[in-house]
Amino acid sequence: MINVHDILETVEMIREKNLDIRTVTMGISLFDCISDDKERLKTKIYDKITRSAKDLVSVCEELERMYGIPIVNKRISVTPLSYIGACLSPAGYVELARTLERAAIDLGVNFIGGFSAHVQKGETIGAKNLIAAIPEALSCTDRICSSINVATTKAGINMDAVKKMGEVIKQTAELTRDRDSIGCAKLVVFANIPEDNPFMAGAVHGIGEPDTVINVGVSGPGVVAAAIKEAGACDFSVLAETVKRIAFKITRVGQLIAVEASRRLGAPYGIVDLSLAPTPAAGDSVAEILENMGLEMAGAHGTTAALALLNDAVKKGGVMASNHVGGLSGAFIPVSEDRGMIAAASDGVLTLDKLEAMTAVCSVGLDMIAIPGDTPASTISGIIADEISIGVVNNKTTAVRVIPVVGKGVGESAEFGGLLGYAPIMPVKEKSCEAFIGRGGRIPAPIHSLKN
Amino acid sequence: MKAVVTVIGKDKVGIIAMASRECARFGVNIIDISQTVMREYFAMIMLVEIDNLACDFSSFASAMKTAGEESGVDIRVMHEDIFNTMHKI
Numbered sequence: 257m258i259n260v261h262d263i264l265e266t267v268e269m270i271r272e273k274n275l276d277i278r279t280v281t282m283g284i285s286l287f288d289c290i291s292d293d294k295e296r297l298k299t300k301i302y303d304k305i306t307r308s309a310k311d312l313v314s315v316c317e318e319l320e321r322m323y324g325i326p327i328v329n330k331r332i333s334v335t336p337l338s339y340i341g342a343c344l345s346p347a348g349y350v351e352l353a354r355t356l357e358r359a360a361i362d363l364g365v366n367f368i369g370g371f372s373a374h375v376q377k378g379e380t381i382g383a384k385n386l387i388a389a390i391p392e393a394l395s396c397t398d399r400i401c402s403s404i405n406v407a408t409t410k411a412g413i414n415m416d417a418v419k420k421m422g423e424v425i426k427q428t429a430e431l432t433r434d435r436d437s438i439g440c441a442k443l444v445v446f447a448n449i450p451e452d453n454p455f456m457a458g459a460v461h462g463i464g465e466p467d468t469v470i471n472v473g474v475s476g477p478g479v480v481a482a483a484i485k486e487a488g489a490c491d492f493s494v495l496a497e498t499v500k501r502i503a504f505k506i507t508r509v510g511q512l513i514a515v516e517a518s519r520r521l522g523a524p525y526g527i528v529d530l531s532l533a534p535t536p537a538a539g540d541s542v543a544e545i546l547e548n549m550g551l552e553m554a555g556a557h558g559t560t561a562a563l564a565l566l567n568d569a570v571k572k573g574g575v576m577a578s579n580h581v582g583g584l585s586g587a588f589i590p591v592s593e594d595r596g597m598i599a600a601a602s603d604g605v606l607t608l609d610k611l612e613a614m615t616a617v618c619s620v621g622l623d624m625i626a627i628p629g630d631t632p633a634s635t636i637s638g639i640i641a642d643e644i645s646i647g648v649v650n651n652k653t654t655a656v657r658v659i660p661v662v663g664k665g666v667g668e669s670a671e672f673g674g675l676l677g678y679a680p681i682m683p684v685k686e687k688s689c690e691a692f693i694g695r696g697g698r699i700p701a702p703i704h705s706l707k708n
Numbered sequence: 709m710k711a712v713v714t715v716i717g718k719d720k721v722g723i724i725a726m727a728s729r730e731c732a733r734f735g736v737n738i739i740d741i742s743q744t745v746m747r748e749y750f751a752m753i754m755l756v757e758i759d760n761l762a763c764d765f766s767s768f769a770s771a772m773k774t775a776g777e778e779s780g781v782d783i784r785v786m787h788e789d790i791f792n793t794m795h796k797i
Contacts, residue, residue: 258712258788262795263753264746267714267784321766324786505794512793576797 266505269479270325274540275506277513278475278533279329280316281454282523283461284308284468286335286370294348297341298355305332305359305368308468308523313364315520319513327513328475328535328675332360333459334370342382349389353400360399367442369459371402374449376411377698387417390424394439395431401442401457405449407644409651412701413447418644419693421445422637426660429629433662436670440659441592441624445640447647447654452527453583458620458655469526470518471583474510476502477532477594478539480566484548495549496569503530503573511578529583530574531619532566534594536677542566542587543596543606554596555606563587564617584653586619592672592679593624602669602680608639616646621654626670626679629662636660638689649702710739710788711758711765713772717781719750727754727783730775735762755788 269275289300309332316327334340334356341352353371360368371393373383390402404421407413425440432439444458451462454471461469483502487494510528518525534542543554546562567587575581589611591597600606608625615621621643627636640656647654661670664681671678715727724741731738731754740755761768769785776783 258755258791259795260742260744260753263712263714263791264744264751266791266794267716267786268746271716271782318766321769322787323790324769324784325790508793509790512789 269476273476273482274478274535274537275476275509276326276328277472277510279331279454279473280312280327280513280517281331281333281459281471281473282309282312282468282521283333283452283465283471283526285461285465286340290340292343294344294351298352301340301352302355302359305334305356306362309363309365311521315517318520319516323512325509325513329367330365331454331456331459332363332365332368333454333461334368335461335463336372336374337370338373338380338383338386339463341386342380344382344385346385346388349386350392350396353389353393353397356400357397365399367399367401367456369401369403369456370461371400372404372460374405375417376405376408376414378414379417387420387424390443391427391431391439394428394442401459403444403446403449403458403460405446406640407447407648409448409648409705410701413641413644413648413699415641415693415699416696418640419634419637419696421640422633422635422693425636425658426633429660429662436664436672437629437659437661438672438676441657441672441676444655444657445644447644448652450583450653454529455531455533455584457657465526466524468523470514470521470523471526471529472510472514472517473529473531473533473583474506475533476506477534477542477545479506480532481539481541481544481548484545492565496565499566499569500573503570504577507574507577525580527580527582528578530570530581530585531583532570532587534588534590535675536593536595536598538595541594541596542589543594543600547596553603553605554600555610559610560613560617563589563614567618584619588619588623589614590624591682592626592670592677593675598677598679601682608682608684612642612646615643615654616650619653621647622656622658624657624659624676624679626659626661626681627684628665628681629660630665631660631684632688632690634688634690634693635684637693639684641693651704709758711756712786712788712791713754713756714784714786715752715776715781716746716749723750723779723781724752726775726779727752727772730772731756734768734771735760736768
């Protein structure tokens with residue numbers, strides 16, 4: 257018989273420490289839907305998505321019951337739409353967003369990602385029109401996520417796109433001002449965007465991916481936090497080993513679900529994403545992990561080092577547990593989705609500057625950060641430029657998902673609901689960077705991009 | 709094919725009888741039983757064979773869950789693969 261201790265450990269992780277599969281995301285290529293007839297394009301896209309993912313939700317529910325582990329989100333990513341709707345006008349792209357929304361509702365999935373474009377070196381007409389459509393597309397839909405890749409380590413940073421995205425974020429905030437500018441919670445600006453990320457809002461189905469694919473994102477900050485607490489006052493070597501061991505176990509569950517979902521859905525298994533994804537629920541917080549390591553509060557001095565240790569140990573444990581690892585694979589630090597981060601930001605201990613430093617050693621970037629609604633577009637572009645530079649120079653993915661909450665300022669908070677949580681409005685620097693952002697053009701790729 | 713049934717809750721008379729009766733009702737053969745105390749809770753673990761299950765896995769799992777709720781204990785039925793995957797290399 258399987259060891260009793262092991263059985264009880266697994267059950268306890270699920271019962272009391274919020275272990276779950278955060279997302280099973282089906283990637284769907286839309287290349288075979290391309291048509292110069294807009295209506296035909298919309299029909300083909302709707303049909304392809306609803307046909308490919310018709311069993312996604314039911315299969316995930318079967319797996320939940322079979323293995324006794326919750327699968328929180330069932331989602332879909334599609335080929336970046338700027339490739340698929342290259343001949344559409346901005347209004348045409350908005351219609352496409354509505355088509356995707358209808359598919360998401362009919363399938364019962366909570367998000368479809370892929371209202372996206374890659375513009376690291378410049379815009380095609382398709383990308384330009386898609387970006388122009390983002391504010392309206394995100395305000396007239398609830399389940400569509402948008403991502404724009406403005407830089408890569410190989411290409412450098414497209415500063416024209418960085419400037420434009422500051423303006424697009426402002427417009428999106430304005431159009432959804434009645435809901436605390438929630439449109440911006442579905443919009444991410446990336447450097448080095450991965451092609452197989454299962455997590456929203458940045459999920460896309462990359463152009464090198466198969467026709468359909470299953471990618472799985474695991475979770476489990478609560479399990480890691482509990483393991484560290486149980487480990488007590490150990491030294492850093494033991495601490496890292498503790499995280500590795502627990503990350504291995506968490507990832508193995510992700511691997512099992514990925515392989516089984518892939519078999520039942522008849523779609524190849526892509527990757528398991530090793531990210532630790534928090535939720536606003538108690539005991540599901542990355543900040544709590546850092547605090548259990550010995551910080552009085554996330555954001556205190558030592559936070560970057562603690563996060564670096566955590567991120568590295570999670571990867572080392574996880575990579576042994578899965579035969580294909582990919583996506584973002586690192587600790588997430590979305591402020592509004594993590595109870596400990598919310599508390600630390602409300603106390604003023606966790607600041608934008610500290611978060612920026614933390615993103616140099618962990619996964620994504622400045623994520624789900626509410627800022628004053630009157631923040632100028634150029635300042636948002638400055639925030640993006642700083643964060644994207646970290647990704648480009650360090651050869652990693654970074655991203656920005658900030659929400660300028662229209663009508664609100666520092667001292668107030670924004671409420672997004674559900675997994676998106678709530679966030680205190682964080683202050684930004686008031687000095688202008690407008691002249692810098694206004695220069696235009698591209699920041700060249702760093703010297704270490706020349707590897708050949 | 710095997711599954712693991714875990715029964716967790718406050719100890720009281722008749723828990724094993726109740727869980728075994730439910731298993732028998734669905735044609736589920738109990739291969740092994742062990743009991744332990746987890747923190748302040750009583751925990752019983754049964755390894756069961758589900759090849760001759762009289763219904764689908766989900767219905768069995770939800771019937772066990774309901775029977776547990778009626779007796780004030782938490783019953784989970786999980787395919788053995790989740791434990792093998794997590795704890796064996």
